[in-house]
Amino acid sequence: MSAPALFQPLQLRELTLKNRVVVSPMCQYSADHGVPNDWHLVHLGRFALGGAGLVFAEATAVEPEGRISAADTGLYNDEQQAAFTRIVRFLKGQGAATAIQLAHAGRKASTRAPWLGGGPARAEQARNGETWRARAPSALPFTEGYPVPHELSREDMAQIKASFVASAQRALAADFDVLEVHAAHGYLLTQFLSPISNRRTDEYGGDRDARMRWPLEVTAEVRAVWPASRPLFVRISAVDGTEEGWSLDDSVAFGHELRELGVDAIDCSSGGVTPSTATIPDPKQHGYQVTFAQRIKREVGVPTMAVGRITDPELANAIVQGGSADLVALARTLLDDPNWPLHAREQLQPETLGDAAYPLPVGYAVKALKRPPR
Numbered sequence: 001m002s003a004p005a006l007f008q009p010l011q012l013r014e015l016t017l018k019n020r021v022v023v024s025p026m027c028q029y030s031a032d033h034g035v036p037n038d039w040h041l042v043h044l045g046r047f048a049l050g051g052a053g054l055v056f057a058e059a060t061a062v063e064p065e066g067r068i069s070a071a072d073t074g075l076y077n078d079e080q081q082a083a084f085t086r087i088v089r090f091l092k093g094q095g096a097a098t099a100i101q102l103a104h105a106g107r108k109a110s111t112r113a114p115w116l117g118g119g120p121a122r123a124e125q126a127r128n129g130e131t132w133r134a135r136a137p138s139a140l141p142f143t144e145g146y147p148v149p150h151e152l153s154r155e156d157m158a159q160i161k162a163s164f165v166a167s168a169q170r171a172l173a174a175d176f177d178v179l180e181v182h183a184a185h186g187y188l189l190t191q192f193l194s195p196i197s198n199r200r201t202d203e204y205g206g207d208r209d210a211r212m213r214w215p216l217e218v219t220a221e222v223r224a225v226w227p228a229s230r231p232l233f234v235r236i237s238a239v240d241g242t243e244e245g246w247s248l249d250d251s252v253a254f255g256h257e258l259r260e261l262g263v264d265a266i267d268c269s270s271g272g273v274t275p276s277t278a279t280i281p282d283p284k285q286h287g288y289q290v291t292f293a294q295r296i297k298r299e300v301g302v303p304t305m306a307v308g309r310i311t312d313p314e315l316a317n318a319i320v321q322g323g324s325a326d327l328v329a330l331a332r333t334l335l336d337d338p339n340w341p342l343h344a345r346e347q348l349q350p351e352t353l354g355d356a357a358y359p360l361p362v363g364y365a366v367k368a369l370k371r372p373p374r
């Protein structure tokens with residue numbers, strides 16, 4: 001009896017994922033000076049023990065001012081690289097493949113952790129008292145109450161692009177299997193893509209091709225240093241949430257360009273360029289963003305990853321089996337149950353009940369609780 005679609009392996013370049021369950025990147029707002037620590041080891045490590053095929057480290061900044069908050073992880077110095085190397089080694093030791101999402105927050109940088117209320121940080125509220133002036137394609141704030149960012153000069157853009165490349169090289173040195181460029185959620189690359197946030201008058205602003213130019217240049221340069229044997233993903237906001245903004249048609253066009261550049265999977269999220277959610281399906285609906293992954297996969301012919309309130313194993317399996325996406329990424333569900341992949345396997349294929357290699361020693365406890373000896 002073959003495994004359910006969700007538990008079929010997937011080969012991307014020279015990487016074979018043992019199943020299609022991906023731990024979606026999740027900022028922890030718990031780093032000091034960008035360095036991941038024991039919190040990150042435990043947070044990510046638990047998902048590897050729980051059986052996920054691919055574990056993503058959170059949005060990790062390519063330079064200090066690209067951090068969303070002063071407590072974000074970064075990958076721009078040796079100390080951060082060494083700390084990630086330790087985490088990667090542990091995750092791989094537990095049978096998971098590893099990924100990191102490289103990011104720059106642009107005009108959404110220098111904010112407070114969500115549990116401190118979010119929004120722009122004031123020095124006394126920021127980790128280590130750090131705040132800084134954000135930079136963006138145009139001098140337009142994210143929303144009311146946010147500071148006006150500096151408009152990026154061409155030199156600034158070249159420098160940030162070089163930072164993406166340098167962080168990709170560090171990610172390779174740390175031995176991550178998969179690299180993802182974060183072009184979603186209203187952060188810097190999205191700010192270039194969306195006409196809401198990009199009002200540049202040079203060749204990086206204007207029509208869609210011009211707005212895609214810099215994100216595509218960044219992706220191309222990252223692909224050039226990321227080995228041909230390792231997959232590159234890009235997370236996009238398939239729609240930016242506004243009627244007059246970035247649309248799903250735009251994402252299909254962007255997807256074609258990404259595929260040409262050698263991107264191996266498009267990770268389909270939405271929103272974030274403004275607080276508007278007008279064009280985003282109701283996030284309470286299970287699988288609310290799956291149709292984005294489905295259309296991009298079908299029309300671009302590239303593997304996709306679906307994300308967004310995928311909580312039920314049957315739904316997750318149907319997404320893969322039905323060809324809507326090749327991978328499913330889960331965030332909050334896995335926080336709630338890091339053993340979700342093991343439980344999902346048993347639910348989808350009851351004859352495997354008891355076969356799951358539960359992590360030890362937790363495994364004994366879980367098995368004992370679930371299946372007391374008769």
Ligand SMILES: Cc1cc2nc3c(=O)[nH]c(=O)nc-3n(C[C@H](O)[C@H](O)[C@H](O)COP(=O)(O)O)c2cc1C
Nearest residue numbers: 024025026027058059307308309310330331332333
């Ligand atoms: C605590 C937390 C942190 C997150 N941080 C990131 C991040 O670093 N990068 C990113 O692209 N998305 C981030 N997200 C969004 C998730 O990756 C995911 O797309 C979203 O939560 C929807 O999936 P879910 O319904 O399974 O939670 C975060 C979500 C949560 C709950």
